[in-house]
Amino acid sequence: MPTSLNDRQQRIKEQLEIHGEIRMNDMKTMFTVTEMTIRRDLEKLEQAGILRRTFGGAILLGKDIALKDRTGLRADEKASIGRTAAALIQTGEYIFIDGGTTTIEVARALKPGLGITVVTNALNVANELQEKRIPTILSGGMILEATSTVIGPFAENMIGSMAYSRVFLGTTGLTAEHGFSNSNMYEAEIKKTAIRQASEVNVLMDHTKFGAKDFISFAELGHVHRVITDKLPAAELNKACKRAGIELVLGM
Template sequence: MSLNERQRKLLAMLANTGEVKVAALKETFGVTEMTIRRDLEKLELAGYVKRTFGGAIMASKDVAIGDRTGVRTEEKQAIGKAAAALVQENDAIFIDGGTTTLYVARYLRADMNLTVVTNALNIAMELLEKRITTVVTGGMALEATSTLVGPGTIEAIGKMAFDRVFLGATGLTAKHGFSNSNMYEAEIKRLAIAQATEANIVIDHTKYGAKELFSYAGIADVQRIISSERPEEALEQACRESGTELLIAHKDV
């Protein structure tokens, strides 16, 4: 699919920032909002981007974790800090792989009496440095995400019971709930929720309105969403109707 000069520039901006907004693009390029929306629709059809409420983000498709680590760092730090504050002494928790969940592990206090289960190798290393009791599931390693997946992982998690789980998501919509681009990781998330007393989803605001192929939970299936901004009214209303808490983490100033 051929792109015009404006669309190529728009894609370059997205690659640099990770997110664009229609209102800002309209001013930048001096065109109508409808023109920008058509550009984004074309880029989405080509597989380059995922449209969100009011803008677009780069299409995820198992983007290597190293390529995502530096994107929206302040937001993810705030989300991780707010999530870690929910953990209590003697908890048994599960943290799955992802750049936002990594900050949950990073903000856990080293002096807490915890047991943390994870299928993410980078998160396990973070916890070991804090001398937190850490259980790493078995499974097949995915290079892009540093996670362990497959039958071994499923078997291990299925034999455990968690006080709380902290999971990432690639997208969230009122209709499809939480979704992920990798079917193996979606299966793990689904099982972790089933094994938990309390399920927490940690997502930055760009995941609102995005949808991937593999849905792993509806909004009502989790107790809390921890994010950096409030979603659009329709999605927030869906959270209220489902009885799901929306915890907004504010960046440090």
């Protein structure tokens, strides 16, 4: 039987369908109710499978949010994360960068002509590097239109045939129990493959992903060396990361 929503919950659902995410501050402005009431609304919508609560708001669940709809969200924070990640890369390294609005910032921050080789399954990353005279290998496979990434067994086999000095991956959620997660099972398999082939694993994420749990877990905490973010997670998750040996780095 379909879940019955009140007018306020219906408006929250409509805002999510338009924007892909909604912030607690926006909802407090939109509705003249307490924060506790909004939290109960979000809990009901999450139980109905409509959204996933995040730190400070919620994102739409049940479909991949199109890349073009996510591009402008927290742009400054993502750029700082990308710059910090790019500063780790050394001449002569073999790098893997997967798709996303945060990982693309690594490509944007790389200096033209840098003597590295980049492997990617992301069309936007490949396009960015094309202008920079950086040798780039784009995996074959099926294009996932929503995220402009290449997925499937051809992509997995190609990515799995190489060894990487460092990989840079995005995520849509991180919890101590579920690890790093993603909404799309095919993209999750790409991430797993890259992690197996990497000497160093870096996950790039803004703070809204902390405490969020998505459909597919692609890595336990102990499989990631470094998280680059804009704000540190809450104390309990911070401790769990440190126990697992993850270095938490803030974007510069």
